[in-house]
Amino acid sequence: MALKLEKKYNKDKNAWIIKPIGEVDIYTSPNFKKELTDIIKENETDVIIDCSQLEYIDSTGLGVLISGLKKIKEKDKNIIIEHIKPNIKKLLDITGLNKVFIVKE
Amino acid sequence: MDKKDSLKISIPKKAEYVSIARLTASSVGSKMGFNIEEIDDIKVAIAEACINLIQTSPKENNDNYEIEFNIYKDKLIIIVKDKKGTFTNEEIQKDDLKNQESKLGLFIIDALMDDVEFINYKDIGREIRMTKRIEVVRDGDAV
Numbered sequence: 001m002a003l004k005l006e007k008k009y010n011k012d013k014n015a016w017i018i019k020p021i022g023e024v025d026i027y028t029s030p031n032f033k034k035e036l037t038d039i040i041k042e043n044e045t046d047v048i049i050d051c052s053q054l055e056y057i058d059s060t061g062l063g064v065l066i067s068g069l070k071k072i073k074e075k076d077k078n079i080i081i082e083h084i085k086p087n088i089k090k091l092l093d094i095t096g097l098n099k100v101f102i103v104k105e
Numbered sequence: 106m107d108k109k110d111s112l113k114i115s116i117p118k119k120a121e122y123v124s125i126a127r128l129t130a131s132s133v134g135s136k137m138g139f140n141i142e143e144i145d146d147i148k149v150a151i152a153e154a155c156i157n158l159i160q161t162s163p164k165e166n167n168d169n170y171e172i173e174f175n176i177y178k179d180k181l182i183i184i185v186k187d188k189k190g191t192f193t194n195e196e197i198q199k200d201d202l203k204n205q206e207s208k209l210g211l212f213i214i215d216a217l218m219d220d221v222e223f224i225n226y227k228d229i230g231r232e233i234r235m236t237k238r239i240e241v242v243r244d245g246d247a248v
Contacts (some may be wrong), residue, residue, distance in 0.1 A: 021193070025152065056149075058149070058153060059153055060206055061204035087149075094216040095209050
């Protein structure tokens with residue numbers, strides 16, 4: 001399954017929302033990284049990752065999120081992960097990233 | 106040991122083919138009677154093993170790598186095998202992003218599978234050997 005990325009600015013939350021649809025894996029994560037990095041570089045807002053249609057993420061995708069978090073923290077902003085599915089929550093728990101990111105189910 | 110069957114696939118060392126390994130693992134796991142969560146564990150672990158192998162492979166090594174599924178009545182042993190290269194502690198200890206990902210991948214494999222071994226063979230490559238046991242073996246469920 002490929003990856004489709006939707007992105008939009010939410011004025012109420014003053015945040016950019018990225019919605020990955022499909023799978024963030026070793027093949028699709030470079031594209032995800034580019035989109036996330038561009039949004040962080042061009043804006044001074046929090047970034048919400050809406051995972052409601054994210055079916056799968058691997059360590060390369062988690063690496064993209066970690067690298068994004070480092071960059072956005074330099075601007076004193078944050079990445080918020082929302083609506084994660086149980087299989088992805090399990091990976092965040094295993095890797096301890098549930099304590100690194102703000103995760104809202 | 107009660108080994109029933111064995112399947113082997115050969116995959117190009119390219120990112121776009123890792124999904125083939127996941128799909129095959131899913132199919133084998135389902136046929137053996139693993140539940141949905143266990144099948145998901147196996148899929149995730151095999152992908153991480155492939156990623157580790159691709160990312161730590163020397164650039165000049167473009168040979169395909171092999172995945173072997175060994176089916177037993179009560180367990181599945183998956184061997185992800187590369188004919189060249191070695192696993193070294195040095196690779197895992199570097200603090201760049203690629204190695205952070207590599208550490209995450211190893212954590213994930215270790216947490217999701219029952220047994221994991223990283224084996225270096227002198228001059229003939231390396232393999233990641235992962236075992237997943239079926240919790241309850243019901244008659245007729247295993248292949």
